[in-house]
Amino acid sequence: MSDGKLVKDVMLGIFEYPHIPYWYSIEQAIKVVKASFIQTKMHTEPLAVLVFDEKYNLLGTVTLRDILRGIEPLLLKVPTKTQVPEEEKKEPAIAWDSLFTQESKKLAQKPVSEIMVPIKHFVEPKDPITKAAYLMIYYELPILPVIEEKKKFVGIVRMLEIFDVISEKIIKE
Amino acid sequence: MVELISRDEHEKLYLQVFDILKRKIESGEWKPGTKIPTEEQLCKMFNVSRATVRNAVSELVRYGYLIRKQGKGTFVRKNFISEGLLMTTFFKKLWVEDESIFRKVVLAKTVVMPVGVLSKELGVSENKHIIYLRILWQSNKEPSILQESFVPFNICPNLIEEDVETQSIIDLFEKKYSIKITKVHNYFELYSLNKELAQSLQIDEGTPVILMTQKVFSGNTVVLLNKFYKKNDKNKLFIAFQRKIL
Numbered sequence: 302m303s304d305g306k307l308v309k310d311v312m313l314g315i316f317e318y319p320h321i322p323y324w325y326s327i328e329q330a331i332k333v334v335k336a337s338f339i340q341t342k343m344h345t346e347p348l349a350v351l352v353f354d355e356k357y358n359l360l361g362t363v364t365l366r367d368i369l370r371g372i373e374p375l376l377l378k379v380p381t382k383t384q385v386p387e388e389e390k391k392e393p394a395i396a397w398d399s400l401f402t403q404e405s406k407k408l409a410q411k412p413v414s415e416i417m418v419p420i421k422h423f424v425e426p427k428d429p430i431t432k433a434a435y436l437m438i439y440y441e442l443p444i445l446p447v448i449e450e451k452k453k454f455v456g457i458v459r460m461l462e463i464f465d466v467i468s469e470k471i472i473k474e
Numbered sequence: 475m476v477e478l479i480s481r482d483e484h485e486k487l488y489l490q491v492f493d494i495l496k497r498k499i500e501s502g503e504w505k506p507g508t509k510i511p512t513e514e515q516l517c518k519m520f521n522v523s524r525a526t527v528r529n530a531v532s533e534l535v536r537y538g539y540l541i542r543k544q545g546k547g548t549f550v551r552k553n554f555i556s557e558g559l560l561m562t563t564f565f566k567k568l569w570v571e572d573e574s575i576f577r578k579v580v581l582a583k584t585v586v587m588p589v590g591v592l593s594k595e596l597g598v599s600e601n602k603h604i605i606y607l608r609i610l611w612q613s614n615k616e617p618s619i620l621q622e623s624f625v626p627f628n629i630c631p632n633l634i635e636e637d638v639e640t641q642s643i644i645d646l647f648e649k650k651y652s653i654k655i656t657k658v659h660n661y662f663e664l665y666s667l668n669k670e671l672a673q674s675l676q677i678d679e680g681t682p683v684i685l686m687t688q689k690v691f692s693g694n695t696v697v698l699l700n701k702f703y704k705k706n707d708k709n710k711l712f713i714a715f716q717r718k719i720l
Binding site: 316319320321322324325329332333336337340341343353354355356357 | 601
């Protein structure tokens with residue numbers, strides 16, 4: 302289905318995305334998002350910031366959703382994936398203007414390590430893109446890192462390129 | 475002669491105006507003690523906004539090229555540095571008298587984005603990647619100086635792969651990557667460290683340290699920004715100058 306295409310054929314360079322160390326505060330991460338994506342109108346969808354340790358190993362990713370969720374106490378309490386059946390899901394009674402206020406300013410001083418999503422899944426450059434597609438869909442990953450020889454972080458896979466390759470073959474017939 | 479500024483260049487306008495005015499002073503076109511044109515005249519001269527001129531002039535005042543006199547205008551300083559003694563110094567990786575008693579430990583080598591003041595100090599925009607190094611200098615196994623170094627990624631991408639424990643950044647620049655260092659600006663101030671940096675120096679958060687900020691240039695580009703945080707111990711920062719033999 303994917304024409305034998307490999308991850309290395311579709312991956313983006315890691316410098317397409319901003320880098321931050323885990324000790325940056327959420328506020329600093331917000332400034333990075335604004336400077337790298339919003340002010341420059343460079344919308345490298347999905348918008349994500351890569352979080353590294355002191356030895357430049359990739360630790361995790363932070364998306365806009367992770368940031369906003371991380372600075373609102375009410376959202377922090379809600380489990381990430383819904384664990385209640387559909388019919389029981391109701392919007393809680395919330396005074397909307399009570400969200401994202403003073404408390405959020407305080408929470409924005411926390412390090413990003415507390416809100417980042419750790420990297421658990423990755424692909425190698427020589428992996429078929431079908432593997433990348435499977436991992437991204439199954440685990441609902443915004444982006445998937447490409448790691449060479451289990452050590453060196455060399456690229457990023459996005460749904461856009463994967464979709465493009467896989468869909469090509471399907472609509473061709 | 476009126477030099478024109480380039481709007482195609484990425485360099486900020488006020489920095490270009492700064493450079494042009496600086497050259498006028500250094501070349502003697504504007505003599506020491508003379509009054510410089512008004513903001514309005516400068517705006518017309520370069521076809522830029524008042525804010526741009528104001529920024530450029532403020533920087534020249536800060537660097538000691540110009541002096542403001544209340545109600546009179548802005549003047550070229552008489553005791554400008556070029557009238558002083560010309561002295562030279564050796565550029566050392568650590569500004570202490572005896573480097574040999576110091577041991578270097580690399581605490582961090584990673585990539586960051588320069589949000590806030592850092593972007594201004596480096597003269598790069600906030601969406602550019604920066605190589606970040608954090609190095610601890612110990613003497614007698616005691617932490618003494620903490621160094622943070624920032625290098626715009628595009629200046630030397632391979633630096634991230636280099637062993638900076640046994641080699642200095644300046645040596646790598648000069649000897650391996652042909653980046654010639656042409657000038658260095660040092661700023662000294664009293665500073666108090668945040669919790670995280672204070673821990674590395676084994677001092678309490680907020681304890682005063684001396685901060686030496688070092689801008690290392692190649693031409694007009696900052697290729698390296700160093701911040702040395704020196705805690706209060708028996709080691710001293712040291713710079714030796716020597717009269718150049720002509």
